[in-house]
Amino acid sequence: MFLFYVDECGDNSLARDAGGTGLKAGVSEFFTLSAVGIRDSSRGAIARDLVKIKRKWLGFESSHDLTGWSATEIKGRHLGRAARSVAAGKRLPRPLGFSLLTNHDEVDGLLRDLGLIFTRYRPITFSVTVTSASMANVPTRSIRWESPTPTFTSEWR
Template structure:
């Protein structure tokens, strides 16, 4: 019996593309330079085992318990980075870092567990990084969110057709009002059609539901665990394109993430599992 592939998605950075109030030709200074949208794909039969493994990591390392609010120990790339900076001497951030992690050995152990999850479950990973300042300059008025979703859908549809014949896929995400609006307004469809006209290969979008399955994380408790992996991918990618893939914020998890990125016919994930748009004149060192 064929299985269904579930692609859990999350983001890093903000997709806002507002102009600077003092110079309409420039992107506003109070937004992020990059917007990253990432997907972690697993077979539906792996859903429970993966969720339970992530829950175990949080119980053993972060103090997660049934009587604690789930978000207090939620695995997030930003929180791991803030915790590591605190251990290196920065001021503590009680609302963001993990109080249960008291030394470098403890945070290294958490990262080693996450590396082990990628190695054990071998998810198929896609991550799209939109250079918002270049997009604003080269294609005024174009939405970073729409381009990120269009590339993600295209790459996943092509991968399903190539490597999973007879199977389909569903994108799964936390409820996101702005994301849902982009689908209702057909922003994604317009950009997706442009990619289809200009692309070398034609993707069969019938293999995917036309929009993500938006979950209530208070009810879909397995799925909210797995979405944490997509957050870790998105944050690590963001750190990589912004500061370099060998930077402090990226180097701990990036090699394991890169090993799971979808690859082209030559075995490279660059431009396939990892998309940077607009395409840079010089591709960053990712290996």
């Protein structure tokens, strides 16, 4: 069995400009949806390896401390912002764990260790990127998910 982590990147508001002909200023030009699948049998080992990486580079202390978890959450945008900050001779102030990265070698070390997770466990990855403008022209549809918990409806464009 595979477990999937699904996340998006980009602004899904699709807000239109005053004339209705283009996207409003500040809306992301692209929208990306990605999924990473890992084997259920590897879940524990991957979690342990990620905690080791977080302790080594981001000062993570305990998986029971939710404050520490959010301060060291590994997100692409945090990695990119940290790389740009150290390149400019600064530190990324937030999230707090990323403020420990003080130079290019440390950011590269974190990226290398994360890359080794992919090399070691070989997850399945799926990604799709579309232009936000093309999504704005798709008619709205209602999609319903059924689950043991109460059903909810989400509007998708």
